[in-house]
Every structure is written in structure tokens, then in C-alpha cells.
Amino acid sequence: MKRLSQFAVGERGVVLSVTGDGAIRRRLFDMGVTPGVEVRLRKKAPFGDPIEITLRGYALTLRKAEAARVVLE
């Protein structure tokens, strides 16, 4: 169990769950961050935040605070 915000560049993992509630969580689901999907941390912006991940064949960027909601195996 690890959170996406703790990942290092190049690390990959499978999403277990997305915590929290409301619009941000729904947004993550809509963008395809659902349980069972494999994501890879592709890049960190200058100052280490936001981060860029690849999943389902495309690139998504999100902030560390948002990434902290994503729990991975």
C-alpha cells in the first residue's frame, strides 16, 4: 500500500482505491483513475509538484495533494 504522491519518477503501480469525496474524486474517476488501472509516474514538475502520470495510454497531470488520494498496491 502506497500513495501516488510518494512515488518516484518511473515507478509504476496498480490503483487500489481513491479516498475522499466530492468533485475531485469524481474527476479522478472520470479521467480513468479507477481501481485496477495501472499507472506510471512519468515526471515531476520543477519544485516536485504537480506530477505527470501515464495511464490508459495518455498523460495526465495532477497535484501532489490530489495524488495523495490515490492508493496503490
Place this chain on the structure above:
Amino acid sequence: MLQFALVGNPNSGKTTLFNALTGSTARVGNWPGVTVDKKEGAYKKGGVAATIVDLPGVYSLSPYTPEEVIARDFILTKRPDCIVDIVDATNLERNLYLTTQLLELDVPIIVALNMTDVLSRRGDCIDVSLLERRLGVPVVEISALRNVNVDELMQRAMKTARKPRAGRSVLRSGVLGAAIETTAVALRQKGVFSPLFHATKIVEGDEIAIKNYRAEARDSAALIRARVGKDGFDGDVEAAIANVRYEYVTARLSPALTRARGVDEYTASEMADRWITHKQIGIPLFFLILFALFHLTFSADFLYLGRLFPAFGAWCKRGSAIKTVFFQNGLCSPGVLLRNVLTALTDGLGRGLKTLLRGFGCGEAVVGLLCDGVWGGVSSVLQFLPQVLVLFLLFSLLEDSGYMARVAFLFDRIFRRFGVSGRAFLPMIMGFGCSVPAMLNTRTLGTQRERTATIRVIPFFCCSAKMPILLAAAGAIVTAKNAFNADMVVCFMYFLGVFVAFSTLFFMNKQTPQEESPFIMELPDYRLPSVKNLAIRLWDKIKRFLQKAFTLVTLSCVAVWCLAHFSWDWRYVADVRFSMLVALGKLLQPLFTPLGFGGQLKTDGWVFAVAALAGTIAKEDVVATLGTLAASLGAIGAIDAVGAQTENGAQLAFLAQHTGITAPALLAFAVFNLLTIPCFATVATARAELDKKTFQKTLLFWFVTSYLVSAAVYTIGAWWWTAFVWVAALAIGYAAKEIFARQKKDKIKKKKRVGGCKNCNRCKVCNGCAVRLQ
């Protein structure tokens, strides 16, 4: 008439398809969220007339973002005859997620598989017939950009539109399937449109659907609660439904795609991103690119060849009129070169017109009105068209390539310190073109506070209409001082605008610290900008510029000229100094004394006050008014008449000499016009986007900011030690703000909280903070 709605993910090419179908020139760009409102157009080919509606891009039909609400409301209330679902073939899975939601509607659907040209270039292919079978709706492969198969798509869409279609859900099994089905039956009995769609939304816990169908929502909630846990989703219905949809897409639809290479291999886009969004190089690279853009547009010494090779520079400065078109301080940059060509043309035309009119024996008043009033003003604006276009083209190139989304990614962390997300960078950059679309684009931002703040600073990003003011002022400063570099001065003013924008953002943020809006954004693949798209946008820009120059600006010039040549009893006066305008200008003049272009000027100093006032109609009017007045003053021999009409739009330089305005004051004049209340169109847009009270405050904010900053520019420029005074004043202001904010915070804390949620102290009714503040 048949009505087709274009629905799809952001940046999947809806607007490109819309333009291809209707022949419009609506704005497109390679970043998510270019279109923020719906647009309508007519499709005329194929015998039947049809209306095409371009909806803003959505990832889902959830009730959370304004774009989603617009798209959803349109589909449910206007009931289009057919939905054209644009699916980006290069990003199949996520795009089809939205398709699974659209399928639940009782509306005929056709899937347009877009960007198939990019797909085949990668060597990938999609089994269209498999997709058609699994989705149960027609699928057509197209390329909206290259206009491939677009007419075939419309023919099939027309056929599809005639056959009624009942909604279908991919959520058919398990507890959820049962709950949706039961709810849908109840809704169908009530005669609701698209019962399956609403039923799914109710089960999902969608706020809008639950509010509309309270009874059904209660029943479905009870049903799910009775059987919760059995399917192992712990009552988390929203997650479960998103999950089932994606599972369906991955298992049943994704196999239609055959990839030529492994998923993990680096694409060209990723390779480029290694450097472009590099941790250390990314930000410096951005500034380098920005500098290159300005250098290409404004520099009279391209690549600094004249500076590097003094012999070449000296050779360039000498020479005939024709030679100065190409060589000034060195080789001219493309922007300057084009401007020189156009200036030569307009000058010739102006002189020809004067000779022609005199030849016909026209009266001095008529010649004056047409040559000095109209042509003098309009041509002074026209001269800047080439540079406006070059900068616009370069910015369009960056936008279409997909770089702008990366810039938002690079700068998000820095922007957050100023209370806005990196996403706000995109409308700000758009502000370099025109503030009106930029302000509309702020709709994609998360919170109202962020929108207000962004709208307030957008005019500080020098738009293409303000550029001539900076250029003319820079030209005049260089002429007066015979020092500096025109492109350096312009660049300084651009940066000053940006600097002021961020300083004020910082202050606004300190005043009302608030929650952060989310920053979950797709980074689109880099794309080669299409020449056709660029040409369309460039042509559109030229058209708009000319339209404005020959309507609004011409009218203003006529008005200014008339005011400058009639006395209070409406008699024609040849000498400007006895006219109404002078009286008006002199009335305003003292207001600008602290800025350096008021009472301290020798003769005819009122021209600057008048020009600044004219700028509230359209910013082009500032330079146009100066042009008209220079020509009028030239006509009576107050200033060098030949000089007022010729040389690279140097009217301001002659006026500067005539009035004795100093270089710092010229700079202050440009800065004041750059930062002050923007043109009429922008003010109207701001009024529409903000509530009344915020709007009034915004107007005041613009005026006060511009006044203070240009006063600072003038005084520091004239007496350098006043910089310390300004810094001290700033520090006191900052401290006052800080104390004020703290007091306000305490007051809010003391107030009894209505809602129970954390970080919520503004809502009158607690909505659990999931709902956006409207």
C-alpha cells in the same frame, strides 16, 4: 430542420470538425478547454439543411463543472436529433468512457472516430466493425483536420437521426444494474425523457438528478442499502459505476485497437517532453522561447548581427529610404520588415490622396478631414498590423503544438503562491491576443474567486490593440534619447504588465485566502500545427483588425478631428488651439500631472490626455488620435508637417519633440494605457462575467492600479531616488493589508458557523463543500 450536437472529450477535435462542417472560423487550439460555451452553425451540403451545435468538451456528464452542465442541459432540454460523439482515436479508452454514458440517452448517436490519420501514422489500427457491433451505433473514421470522410459522416448521421433509438446501459449486472432498471421503470411510467440516463444518475448519487426526482431517488437508495456489501463495493456507488464503465471499455471495446508498438515505448511526444518539461531546463526554456517571439516581432537588429559585427551595423544605418526597409540597426526582424513595407505603402497613399484632393479643388476643411483626420488616424493604426500578425502567428504556433498545456504544468507550483492554478495561465496567455476571449475562457477555472482574480489581471497582458501604443512610445523614446533599443523598451513594458499582474494577484490572494481549486488536466500529445488552421486564424485576425480600423477607429478619428476643428459655437477653425477639444483636454490635463504628461508640458500637452480618454473606446484609438492630432498640428505648421506624415509611424516622436514630454513620461503614458480600464468590448465582457459589485470594484481596481504604477514609473524614471519612497509606501500598504486581513479572519471566526464542514465559512447553507460556490 435536423439538429446535430457535437459531444466529446476536451481537445478531441469538436471545434475543428465544427469548422470543417460549417465553414466557420471558431477558435481551436491544442489544449483541453478551448471551447467554453455552445456554438451553432449551419451545414448545407447533402441536400438537407442541418444545424450543428458545438458543445464544450466534457469527460463525463457529472454535475460538477460548468461545461458538463451546459452540455448535459443542452442534450436533455433541446433534445438534438442526433448526437455526433467525437472520439479521439489516439486516446480510445478514456474517450469511450463518455460514450458509455451517452449511450444511456434515448437519442440517436453516431460515433466519429477522429484523428485516424495520426493513428495510422503510428501504425495502429482500429477494428471499426467490432466497435459498431459492441456499441450498437454507427462508427465512422474521420480526420476533421484533413477533412477526410467528413461528408460521409454527415450522410450517415442524417440516416441515423431518422431512426429513434432507446437508451442502453453497460451497467446491467449486479445490484447496481437491478437498481438502475427498477428506477428506470418508475421514471418511464412518469413519461420522463431518457429514463435510463436519469436512473443511472440517481443511483450514482448525482445531485441534479436527485433534486429533480426525489421519490425515485429515495426508493433506489433504499434498494441499494438493502443489498449493500453483497457486490463488494461498500456502498460507494459512484466509484463502483465509474469502475464498471471502465471495465466494460477495457474488456469489450479496447480490443478493437491493435497497437503497432508496446504501450510503454516512448512516443515522439514523450521524447520531446523530456526536455521541454525538464525539471531544471523547462522554465528557462520557456523564457527563452518568449524572448525569441518578441525578438522575431520587434527587433530592428535581428540576431544582434549589427551589434556583433559593428562594420555591418554601421553599413546598415547609412543609406537610402529603400534600404532602411530591410536594414535599420542591423538586419530587420520579420515583424519590423513587414511593418516597414506597409508604412512605405500607407505613406505613399496618404500623400497621393492629398495631392488628388487638392487637384480636384477640394476645400481645406475637406482635405483636412480626409487626409489628416481619417487617413492620418487610420494609417497610424494600420502600420502596426504586420507586427500584430507576426506575434499572433507565433503564439498560435505554440498553442496548436500543445506547448501551452505544458506551461501550465511547469508553472502550477509558482502560480499557486499567487492564489491561482497553473490552468489560469492559459487565459492569461490568450490575453496577449485579445482580452475578450481570454475572459470568456476563465470559465474553465475551478472557483469563482480564481475567475475574478484572473479576469482582473487579464488586461495587464498587453493585447494586440495595445501593442501599437508601446511600439510608438518606444520609438519616440529611442528618437528622443538616441539610446536604448526599441525592442528592449517594448519587452520591458510587456514584462512590467506581467509583473503588475502577479503583484496584484499576490495582494488579492493575501486579502482573501481561500481553498485551492483542483488541477487535474490532460496533457495532449504534441501535434504539428496545421497550415490550414493557422491560415484561417490569421485571415480571421486580419479581417477583424481591418473591420475595426475602418469602422470604429475611423469614426473615432472623424469625431476627434471634428472636435479639434470646431469651436464651441460650431464654427470651423483651422487652428486646433481654438477648438473644443483643447478645452476638454486642458480640463483633463491636470489629472495626469503626477504621471508626467499633464500640466508640466510646454505647448499642446493636452494631446496625451485626449488620447488616453479615446483609449476607453478602443485601444487602437490612442495611437490613431495621436496620429490625427499630429497631422492637424502639422497642417498649421505647429510641428514639422512632413515629419508628421512620414517615417515609421513616428507621429508620437514629433509630438514628443513639440510638447517637450520627457522619456520617463512617455514610458508612463504607455504604461498607463496598458494597465488602465481596457477597451469598451473588454469592459462589457467583464461586466457579463462578474456580478455588479465585483465589476464596479474591478473598474476602480484597474484605474487605481494603472494610475499608481505609471506615477511610479514616471517619478522613478525622472528622479531615481523616489524608488525608495515607493518601496516604503508599498511596505506600508502591505502591512495595512495584512492587519486588515487578520482582523477580517478573526471576525469570521467569531461568527457562528452555519455549516458543519471544515474550511467553510462563507456558505449560508451548507452543501457539504462538494458543491462549487456559485
